[in-house]
Amino acid sequence: MDTIKRALLFDGKAIVDVLDTTEIVQTAINYHNLSDDAAKALGQVLTIGAFISSGFKASDNKLTIIVDGKGNGGKMVVSADAGAAVRGYIQNPSAMGDPASVVGRDGYINVIKDFGLKEPYNGLCELVTGNLSMDFAYYFTKSEQLPSAISLDVDVKNGKCLKSAGIIVQPMPNCTEEVIVILEDIVSQLKNIASIVEEKGTQGVIDYYFGHFPMKQLDDVNPKYICSCSKEKVSQMLMTLGRDELEDIIKENGKIEVGCQFCNKKYQYLKEDIDSIFNK
Numbered sequence: 303m304d305t306i307k308r309a310l311l312f313d314g315k316a317i318v319d320v321l322d323t324t325e326i327v328q329t330a331i332n333y334h335n336l337s338d339d340a341a342k343a344l345g346q347v348l349t350i351g352a353f354i355s356s357g358f359k360a361s362d363n364k365l366t367i368i369v370d371g372k373g374n375g376g377k378m379v380v381s382a383d384a385g386a387a388v389r390g391y392i393q394n395p396s397a398m399g400d401p402a403s404v405v406g407r408d409g410y411i412n413v414i415k416d417f418g419l420k421e422p423y424n425g426l427c428e429l430v431t432g433n434l435s436m437d438f439a440y441y442f443t444k445s446e447q448l449p450s451a452i453s454l455d456v457d458v459k460n461g462k463c464l465k466s467a468g469i470i471v472q473p474m475p476n477c478t479e480e481v482i483v484i485l486e487d488i489v490s491q492l493k494n495i496a497s498i499v500e501e502k503g504t505q506g507v508i509d510y511y512f513g514h515f516p517m518k519q520l521d522d523v524n525p526k527y528i529c530s531c532s533k534e535k536v537s538q539m540l541m542t543l544g545r546d547e548l549e550d551i552i553k554e555n556g557k558i559e560v561g562c563q564f565c566n567k568k569y570q571y572l573k574e575d576i577d578s579i580f581n582k
């Protein structure tokens with residue numbers, strides 16, 4: 303089972319999260335038939351999505367992350383609900399190449415957090431390195447004023463996710479410069495966090511690297527790949543196109559088929575289905 307272990311450090315001055323998202327990445331590989339290189343890129347965005355949405359308080363809070371670095375993988379989109387229920391896709395699931403060429407280094411990261419308020423929170427930041435650990439650290443620092451130390455790492459071979467992991471350290475409001483420097487120094491040594499989590503486990507990483515600091519362990523979260531699509535949502539989306547438009551498509555093709563981008567589920571509509579959604 304995937305896990306997020308979390309602890310407050312230095313009497314609440316900072317917070318560390320260690321994530322194991324192996325099953326999430328394997329599910330994404332299976333749904334989208336991802337190449338190993340596409341899985342490495344999308345897996346890191348899914349890990350960040352699990353991290354951000356694990357902190358959401360209300361069940362209807364929603365997260366969308368769009369990463370577009372103009373790489374050969376194209377755009378990546380991750381969406382999540384509270385409790386680290388994530389899903390995602392990459393435009394070109396068969397992309398190949400080193401991370402910087404799959405992700406690209408000339409685009410943006412866009413994070414939208416919908417807390418049910420009038421306007422959703424909308425954070426936008428340029429993407430410049432193609433190294434998602436660095437680009438997301440830059441995003442948090444620049445857009446959310448949270449200087450963060452991040453290491454994301456996905457180990458995948460021949461369509462099998464051996465380990466996907468991440469470590470994220472963020473300051474709390476009363477944090478000091480000294481604490482930030484100490485923690486950044488530790489995280490900078492954890493570049494291959496996937497193999498470190500493989501060896502020590504998520505809790506082991508916290509104990510081994512942070513156990514000698516004043517620490518308060520917080521509750522675990524179990525992130526999951528969950529798609530929230532349903533026939534009802536697809537029907538609502540179709541209704542916005544209007545009955546005439548839909549009937550024209552049916553006349554031409556005999557049916558309407560809508561595929562979910564996040565889980566590849568196919569929804570089919572025949573003439574009588576269109577009648578019934580408009581007669582409800």
Ligand SMILES: [Zn+2]
Pocket residue numbers: 529530531562563564565566567
């Ligand atoms: Zn779906």
